[in-house]
Amino acid sequence: MTAQLKRVPVAAFDPLAARADFEILSRTVYGKPLVYLDSAASAQKPRQVLDAMREFASSDYANVHRGVHYLSAVATERYEVARENVRRFLNAGQADEIVFTHGGTEAINLVAHSYVAPRIQPGDEIVLSVMEHHSNIVPWHFLRERYGAVLRWIDVNDDGSLDVDRVDAAIGPKTKLVAIAHMSNVLGTITPLKDVVARAHAKGVPVLADGCQGVVHLSVDVQGLDADFYAFTGHKLYGPTGIGVLYGKRALLKSMRPFNGGGEMIQEVSRERVTYAPPPARFEAGTPPIIEAVGLAAAIDYLSGLDRKAVAAHEDDLLRYATDQVKELNWVRMIGEAKNKGAILSFETDDMHAHDVATILDREGVAVRAGHHCAQPLMERFGVASTTRASFALYNTREEVDVFVAALKKARAILG
Amino acid sequence: MDQGLRELYQEVILDHSRHPRRFGALQEATHTGEGYNPLCGDRVKIYLALDAENRIQDIAFEGKGCAISQASASMMTDMLVGRTVEQAEQLMSGFLHLVKGEDTNGLAPEDREQLEVMGGISEFPMRVKCATLPWHTMKSALEGGETAKTE
Numbered sequence: 156m157t158a159q160l161k162r163v164p165v166a167a168f169d170p171l172a173a174r175a176d177f178e179i180l181s182r183t184v185y186g187k188p189l190v191y192l193d194s195a196a197s198a199q200k201p202r203q204v205l206d207a208m209r210e211f212a213s214s215d216y217a218n219v220h221r222g223v224h225y226l227s228a229v230a231t232e233r234y235e236v237a238r239e240n241v242r243r244f245l246n247a248g249q250a251d252e253i254v255f256t257h258g259g260t261e262a263i264n265l266v267a268h269s270y271v272a273p274r275i276q277p278g279d280e281i282v283l284s285v286m287e288h289h290s291n292i293v294p295w296h297f298l299r300e301r302y303g304a305v306l307r308w309i310d311v312n313d314d315g316s317l318d319v320d321r322v323d324a325a326i327g328p329k330t331k332l333v334a335i336a337h338m339s340n341v342l343g344t345i346t347p348l349k350d351v352v353a354r355a356h357a358k359g360v361p362v363l364a365d366g367c368q369g370v371v372h373l374s375v376d377v378q379g380l381d382a383d384f385y386a387f388t389g390h391k392l393y394g395p396t397g398i399g400v401l402y403g404k405r406a407l408l409k410s411m412r413p414f415n416g417g418g419e420m421i422q423e424v425s426r427e428r429v430t431y432a433p434p435p436a437r438f439e440a441g442t443p444p445i446i447e448a449v450g451l452a453a454a455i456d457y458l459s460g461l462d463r464k465a466v467a468a469h470e471d472d473l474l475r476y477a478t479d480q481v482k483e484l485n486w487v488r489m490i491g492e493a494k495n496k497g498a499i500l501s502f503e504t505d506d507m508h509a510h511d512v513a514t515i516l517d518r519e520g521v522a523v524r525a526g527h528h529c530a531q532p533l534m535e536r537f538g539v540a541s542t543t544r545a546s547f548a549l550y551n552t553r554e555e556v557d558v559f560v561a562a563l564k565k566a567r568a569i570l571g
Numbered sequence: 572m573d574q575g576l577r578e579l580y581q582e583v584i585l586d587h588s589r590h591p592r593r594f595g596a597l598q599e600a601t602h603t604g605e606g607y608n609p610l611c612g613d614r615v616k617i618y619l620a621l622d623a624e625n626r627i628q629d630i631a632f633e634g635k636g637c638a639i640s641q642a643s644a645s646m647m648t649d650m651l652v653g654r655t656v657e658q659a660e661q662l663m664s665g666f667l668h669l670v671k672g673e674d675t676n677g678l679a680p681e682d683r684e685q686l687e688v689m690g691g692i693s694e695f696p697m698r699v700k701c702a703t704l705p706w707h708t709m710k711s712a713l714e715g716g717e718t719a720k721t722e
């Protein structure tokens with residue numbers, strides 16, 4: 156009963172064919188064709204994902220792990236198949252190492268609460284990079300505020316790249332965790348995660364990777380990386396909102412206290428005491444995002460049905476094509492030019508504020524993000540209050556990049 | 572060009588944002604207020620010098636922000652000098668109506684004429700907060716200085 160697409164091996168990737176799967180891309184805004192360059196904030200959803208959710212909800216839906224009735228069994232099966240699907244996608248060893256959460260943010264908070272917090276003595280350290288998203292910063296600030304943890308920041312180079320030696324230097328005897336993005340949502344930098352993990356493990360320190368961006372553009376192999384925790388969110392992966400994933404090594408998950416309390420996460424509850432279910436149920440209190448899990452599985456099927464290498468090459472082409480054009484504008488300063496980077500282009504413009512630029516682009520139908528991108532320590536690092544960010548997904552085209560660049564020049568003409 | 576954009580980025584507004592009037596700190600300020608827009612990270616600081624009759628003797632602002640917030644701060648400070656606190660609050664209330672595209676009957680005709688250029692913002696709901704930040708900050712300065720937020 157799994158909603159898997161057949162894995163047809165395809166030699167290459169045709170973005171125009173893929174576009175046809177994303178109905179929203181044919182709409183207009185202000186009478187102009189939509190050019191959606193904000194997929195790093197949230198990606199659009201293909202028909203296959205929406206159909207899978209609709210079909211599931213209209214034919215096989217019930218609560219999971221609860222009823223003895225037919226539909227509950229069917230829905231439970233679908234939910235667990237989705238988990239298996241995620242396991243395969245991340246190449247995790249066991250399906251019970253996959254915890255469904257309500258988003259990437261919740262996955263990280265789960266690690267902070269259930270794994271790190273009980274191990275913190277005042278003065279213990281969390282190592283993190285300055286390019287983290289606020290969701291991989293604020294949970295650690297909580298530990299600082301509540302338990303006296305110390306945040307040790309790893310700087311990035313001026314081009315946005317991250318030296319693994321700096322990670323090494325930041326890890327000390329009091330380090331309890333290294334928390335680091337697989338790919339930056341502002342700079343696009345892809346971090347040397349495997350090396351980071353190796354260095355951290357050499358000192359006995361576990362690593363949490365924030366894969367919210369990385370999982371979209373890279374083929375992730377959590378066993379190959381040897382990451383202890385890997386968190387990602389569904390909606391940036393062409394899946395629905397309201398669902399995320401925490402991969403955790405089985406031994407670590409088993410050693411962790413629960414996160415939220417409620418139904419499903421218990422073994423037994425009496426008036427006097429409570430015992431907890433083993434992972435992953437221990438961390439999935441309450442009714443989980445069931446329809447969303449089916450949607451996420453469909454998104455993974457969708458991606459797996461494509462030649463992901465070819466998709467990555469296409470995104471890379473868009474990034475390079477856009478970067479070359481934008482760099483010709485002498486009033487633009489690129490932020491983030493690491494050699495190893497994903498399809499995100501952030502920049503600052505002379506005498507033009509990012510919000511004004513984004514407003515003018517918007518009227519041309521071009522959706523970009525302007526602001527601090529939930530990465531204020533990074534903004535501070537580069538001495539800017541905000542940047543404009545164009546992010547590319549599998550469904551974008553070179554023609555759209557041209558529209559974007561023309562709109563940028565128009566913004567210059569109006570504001571410059 | 573898009574009519575809405577033409578109205579939003581009128582020459583008057585761009586001129587205010589490029590050459591803000593009353594930009595800088597005020598040594599003899601009796602009141603200050605700080606404003607912050609968490610959406611974009613923009614900041615503004617307002618300095619007010621009130622005289623014994625609660626009249627705004629002098630006013631200045633500092634900050635970094637988009638063309639809209641800078642122009643709004645510049646126009647606001649320009650218009651507020653010499654007014655009483657009560658008049659300032661009246662003007663603010665009229666301005667808030669204006670940028671939301673509401674009735675501006677509360678504004679004196681000459682004020683309405685001057686502020687009219689900011690009216691285009693009502694077509695850009697995501698940007699209204701940029702225009703109102705300096706005004707909220709001015710109000711918080713008058714009320715004793717907690718950081719004004721647009722959210």
Ligand SMILES: Cc1ncc(COP(=O)(O)O)c(C=O)c1O
Pocket residue numbers: 195196258259260261288290291336338339340365367368388389390399
């Ligand atoms: C790098 C990174 N980490 C974490 C998140 C948080 O994901 P979510 O908002 O879906 O929980 C995001 C996106 O917002 C992100 O880009």
